[in-house]
Amino acid sequence: MIRDIARRRKVAVHLVGGFLRDYCLGNIKTDFDFAVEKGALDFARLFARRIKGAYVVLDQERGCARVVKKSDGKIWTFDLSDFRARSFQQDLARRDFTINTLSVDLAKFNGSTKLEDVLAEGKGGLKDLRAKRIRKVSVKAFRDDPLRLLRAFSLSALLDFKIEPQTLAQIRREKNLLRGVSYERVRDELFKILETERAAVTLKAMDKAGLLDKVIPQVKVMYHCAQKGTYHHLDVWPHSLEVVAQFDGVVREMQNNADVVEYFNEPLGGNRTRRALLKLAALLHDIGKPETRKEAGQGKLTFYGHERVGKNIVTHIAKMLKLSTGERRGLEDMVLWHLRPGYLSNFQRPSDKSIYRYLRDARQEAAGILLLSLADQRATRGPSSTPRHEKHHERICRDVLKLYFDKKKEKPFVRLIDGHDLIKQLRLEPSPLIGKILAEVTEQQVLGKIKTRKEALELGKKIAGEIRS
Template sequence: MDALRPVALATQPPPTSMDADGLLTRLGGFFAARSDTDVWLVGGAVRDAILGREIHDIDLAVAGDSEPIGRAVADYLGGTAVPVEAWNVTRVALPPANDSAAPFIIDVSGYCGSFEDDLRARDFTVNAIALPLRCWDSDERIESILDPLNGRADMVRRILRATGDDVFRNDPGRMLRGVRLAKSLDFRMTPETAQAVRRDAHLLERIAPERVRDEFMAILAADGARAQLEILDRLGLLCRVIPELEAARNCEQPRAHHYWDVLGHLLHCVEYAEEITAGRRNSAIYTMAPWTAVEDAYFSEAIGDGHNRRTVLKLAALLHDIAKPQTRGPDENGRIRFLGHSEQGAEVVETLLPKLRVAGRTTSLVSAMVLHHLRPSQLREGDQMPSRRAIYRYYRDVGDAAVDTLYLAMADFLAARGPELSPERWNNYARMIATVLEAGATPQAGDDGPRGLVNGHDLMDTLHMEPGPRVGALLERLREAQAVGEVSNREEALSLAARLLDDDAIEVG
């Protein structure tokens, strides 16, 4: 296709918000002035417009090379065009409306041959629908829709149907996308489509890990994640994404402490992690979980791959007992135990998540949560609330994952007993977690511990110590002592330091 000729239309300012309808109106006017260019609005935008949903994606289709049209759109709207030559797609990124918003994306794809054939080669019938862009804001909009596979009828029936038998063989990533799309639209996958997914599930290994990661994390991020993970499992996809979960199936746990086998426990733990971070106040169970605007803001923080702490918590919930099958065995009294599963589970996470190209920070956070997920339950003795020393050491050792791990521990507690949960025991446990959370909000249990009484130079000058790791170990003991109220000024700190040295009570780890 020849490059677009200049037209007498002024360059438009970038949109002030993600107003897809306004963008399409402007683009329709832009292309209406170009009688030499047929541009189709395709896929999700048409589908969502028909369903009365907010439009989040704009996909355009043009005959031939996508790049000239893509660059023209970028110039017109003040965006940036990035050609992806392997796919004959040009991605146009428009500046975000504000500092916290993401760029708005318009994908322009080129096709060869018949446009109807191009639609038939798409993934699902509800996406194989198109509208001439010039008709977007006209009275002809409905009559101009091209729908060769009756996608609108499938919308009425609220079903998700593959466009053909080879859809997933041509692009196995569509299988994960289908599960996500069915959830997003509240549609049901047809039996024939589900059967095709099960048949072709083994092909998922052909897909780039980044794409598998993005689809899987999007499924995990949505509400109702447990149900979607169970659908993935029934379709044979879950253990294609995380093969280590297969050993958890039918891995029984002591009935006195667990209602489900390991896989069932992990799936329900995802559900409980979602519920206790949803701020639900209309449930007798979830109302007990500590939750304020502070926790809501904390779990809304984006930390990696575009996902927030709430989604990463659900990922940790899915993986926290991943090493139980390999550590299952009897102790000296014949009781089934899973000794070392936290430590081995953290090692599994550090191998598994990089294979999926999960961000380093996310991997580290999940690994820390898996490693320490039993720690909150070990903070108290009997019915006593945790001591200030135990809380200080918890925050010191667990660091950035401390708050997240407390919520993972609550989800783990709920998922252990399931429908046999004791409300009284849960209330006591939630109160204990709330106590630890409240203490963690004070400087005494901060990331670096209290400061200001003495420093390393004070210790070396006053106690005639040589530089080395013993100075750091002694400083840590003094920070702990300050945190629990044993010392409150410089003189008391130096006196305690001298006694510790005299008693040879400082160990260097």
């Protein structure tokens, strides 16, 4: 249909970019990019009417629009843009990477034509695709759009390609250009990386290139924070990167656990999943350590309260990255409670009460924090971190993880009493006291210590008397 509209309007239209790149790699996607000789906005509007799809202007000034159509349970996305130069060849010369310069002239394509027969290589795209190489199209590529500095790494992570040396060297030289890019765009590229199983390798490569602290400037406080000693074999920053690597391993281990996979895949903001947010938490979980670091004598170091300081820092990072409220709260909880599974494993068998309180406090992030704790433990290999302790920690985390998902499958919890009951039956005034009583009564109900409404009211009366006295 796009070809037919192009013929009637007498304009050249080329299929370009990501769809063709992925097609050549054996991956068929439902996202298409078209370069239109002129009038892309009107062209897209007409196309949207023809297929009864949604029409959205992405960039009025540059003539870029999107058409979205849901069909057969899939979402089909068509981006149409005016040529970025006077000719299509000049347009290709202004694109980001050679693997994105593959193209098909729709005038040469019909229903019986194979894409391979009319595929144009562009700026050496096929050669670099076969070599699994990411190479800039021109020396102006990053200055034309500095987000491409980060996109080189997101493509590397998504495709498992290497960034060729000259392109990488230019990224190192021009990394500061990224500061001028909106954080919404930076966030989207960062989360593409975090969604992949090569997140850790890619973050380490970004760090080596000097780009990671341009994405999240706050990480610089961890750079020279020493912590090697009893439990840690790495200082704070290399440990943080290693925790992401270990978490990538945990994700692979859990790929056959349907409960965990569904939990990981839950979108917390837009199309960004809990899996990706947990990897961000893995990178940032110890960001509060530099501020709380103290020498305790005999070469020992303490970081008391670093989880609370870290929570405050990641609040600012979440707002900077324009994360959703759900993502921000999730990230805060992941950092705030990341030590709790370790506290549980300090006991041979943690009490039901301590497990309940952990699940209550960590809420929806309880399972993710347990898996983050597994990664944190595996990244901690100091002299006092023994195989026996590691095995015990893993057992506790896995046991509580199973309990979390078992609880989710139970019938919704119904309290024996509520605040209205306390006000009416015990003649209490509305106050914070009501919340304290309900918290204790709920805990005892969950633990099976009370089972009737009468017992709940009696306990509430007892707690009220103790607090008042």
